[in-house]
Amino acid sequence: MSQQKILSLSKELQSKIFTGERDYKPDPKTPITNWLVHTKRHCNGGKTVNAGLWLKKHTDNGGKIFLTMSGAGSSFQQGIMISELIKAGKIAAISVTGANLEESLYRLVANSHYAYIPDYVELTRGEEKELARAGLRRITDTFLPEDESVRVVLPELEKLWREAEENNKPLLWHEYFFQLFERKLITFDPTANPEECWLYQAYLHKIPVFVPGVEDSTMGNIFTQACYDGNHPILSKYKLEKPLSPEIIHHSFRYMHALAEWYLDNTKEKGLAFLQLGGGIAADFPICVVPHIKKDFLWKETEEIQEKIVRSWAGFIEIHSSPMSFGSYSGAGFKEKITWEKFEIDAFGEQIFGDYTEHFPDIAAIILGK
Numbered sequence: 001m002s003q004q005k006i007l008s009l010s011k012e013l014q015s016k017i018f019t020g021e022r023d024y025k026p027d028p029k030t031p032i033t034n035w036l037v038h039t040k041r042h043c044n045g046g047k048t049v050n051a052g053l054w055l056k057k058h059t060d061n062g063g064k065i066f067l068t069m070s071g072a073g074s075s076f077q078q079g080i081m082i083s084e085l086i087k088a089g090k091i092a093a094i095s096v097t098g099a100n101l102e103e104s105l106y107r108l109v110a111n112s113h114y115a116y117i118p119d120y121v122e123l124t125r126g127e128e129k130e131l132a133r134a135g136l137r138r139i140t141d142t143f144l145p146e147d148e149s150v151r152v153v154l155p156e157l158e159k160l161w162r163e164a165e166e167n168n169k170p171l172l173w174h175e176y177f178f179q180l181f182e183r184k185l186i187t188f189d190p191t192a193n194p195e196e197c198w199l200y201q202a203y204l205h206k207i208p209v210f211v212p213g214v215e216d217s218t219m220g221n222i223f224t225q226a227c228y229d230g231n232h233p234i235l236s237k238y239k240l241e242k243p244l245s246p247e248i249i250h251h252s253f254r255y256m257h258a259l260a261e262w263y264l265d266n267t268k269e270k271g272l273a274f275l276q277l278g279g280g281i282a283a284d285f286p287i288c289v290v291p292h293i294k295k296d297f298l299w300k301e302t303e304e305i306q307e308k309i310v311r312s313w314a315g316f317i318e319i320h321s322s323p324m325s326f327g328s329y330s331g332a333g334f335k336e337k338i339t340w341e342k343f344e345i346d347a348f349g350e351q352i353f354g355d356y357t358e359h360f361p362d363i364a365a366i367i368l369g370k
Contacts, residue, residue, distance in 0.1 A: 024053070032370040036362055044352050048359045051317040051350045052366030058273050058348075059367060063314060064092035064266075068286060070278035072139045074103035076357050078277065079198035081364035086201045090367055092272055093208040093262065094198070095286040098217030101174060101209070104199035106149035111192035113145035150218055156185040157219065161226070164248040172250045172258070173214040178203045210259055212252045212285035223249065256285070256292070263289050264310070271314030273348075275363075277356040279320045287313070291341045312341065315348035317363070319356035 006017055022041075026034040033052075040049045055065065067082065074096075085091050107114075117123070120141045123131075128138070137144045144150075160176050171179075180186050181203045194200050202209055214220040227244040230236060266272070276283040290313060294306040301309075316334055334349035343349065352359050 030369050032365045036366060044354050044359070047350050047352045048362050049366065051352065052363040054315060054348045055273055055275065055317065055363065056367045056369070058315065059090045063270050064272060065090055065275050066093050066272045066286065067091055068095040068276045068283040069100050070097055070280035070282040072099065072103060073277055073356065074100045074107060074198070075139050075142050075144060077107065078357060078360060079104050079107065080196045081361055082198035083196050083201040084368060085364055086198065086205050086207055088368055091207060092266060093210065094202060095210040095212070095282050097280065097282045098173065098211055098214040098220045100282070101177060101199060101211050102217055102219050103144070104197055105153060105177060106144065108188055108192045108194065108197040108200060109152055109186055110145045110148035111189040113148040115143045116141050117143070153186060154222065156180055161223070161244055161248055165245050170248045170250050172254060173211045174209040208262055210255050210286055212255060213281045214249070259286055259289050260293050264293065267311040271311050273315045273317070274313045276318040277360055279322045287342055294341060312344050313347065316343060317350050319352045319354065319359045321353060321355065
């Protein structure tokens with residue numbers, strides 16, 4: 001009966017309807033994937049598995065993933081999955097907020113000092129203020145141990161900042177953090193596993209990192225104060241005796257320059273899959289590189305030449321909780337991105353609405369063949 005009704009539809013509409021089960025043959029070597037494919041068939045669960053299966057096929061065929069992460073994924077230990085994907089050679093590059101970059105490091109230096117409050121939704125305003133007075137900085141259900149992380153890392157970063165100023169050798173934001181590893185300036189927490197720190201693994205495996213909007217992070221805020229040299233009647237009283245030069249940090253335009261060059265060099269043979277964890281600038285910044293190159297650098301060229309030189313993203317998977325609303329960049333649907341020439345009409349596209357700490361581990365397990 002259903003089949004007869006489907007056949008009565010237009011060919012275009014028929015092509016959008018799926019009957020039966022997924023075209024998947026269980027493999028005894030991948031029990032987790034087998035279970036996910038069998039149990040997650042519908043709604044966000046189904047989208048999660050579909051995304052994982054496409055990414056696995058993409059990477060098995062030699063493609064790689066450009067991963068972006070917003071929110072506080074590093075504090076929520078998403079580095080465990082990201083690190084394993086890096087070590088497996090699945091990740092080509094990473095774009096993150098300044099907060100996620102530093103929080104990956106904080107997990108490495110202060111892991112044993114983290115605490116959790118599962119019933120955070122039930123907290124009263126008074127209790128939130130009590131936490132503030134105690135110096136307990138809450139990120140959803142997790143307390144970031146400021147004294148054991150930020151205040152431990154800061155003196156070493158300050159030395160690097162001063163050194164860069166003295167030698168007139170500015171760096172991109174993440175390169176200062178890589179210097180902490182390169183010069184062994186920090187001590188790892190004995191309970192932390194360096195194999196699970198995505199920032200450390202990115203450093204070891206020479207994975208390009210892009211950090212737009214670094215001012216929006218704890219260390220970025222601190223650096224902003226350290227280089228303040230204004231004359232505000234209140235703020236000027238608190239500026240350093242010798243403010244740092246803001247020029248020791250390459251601004252985000254340099255990140256886009258680096259991304260544009262890197263993108264062209266790394267998409268000559270095969271397109272990159274865009275895996276977006278959360279919304280925000282971490283994703284908005286890099287996804288624009290395709291139209292940026294086409295319409296800013298190559299704007300005088302014909303559309304045919306633009307498309308010949310610049311390969312669009314191969315596919316798009318976004319896990320987020322932002323609804324599609326008026327002008328919401330994070331919630332913009334996949335089809336809207338086609339109008340901006342970020343993707344071709346035949347690119348894979350999937351939007352999963354939810355908490356990426358819930359969906360990303362499943363996707364990673366499928367990609368890794370678990």
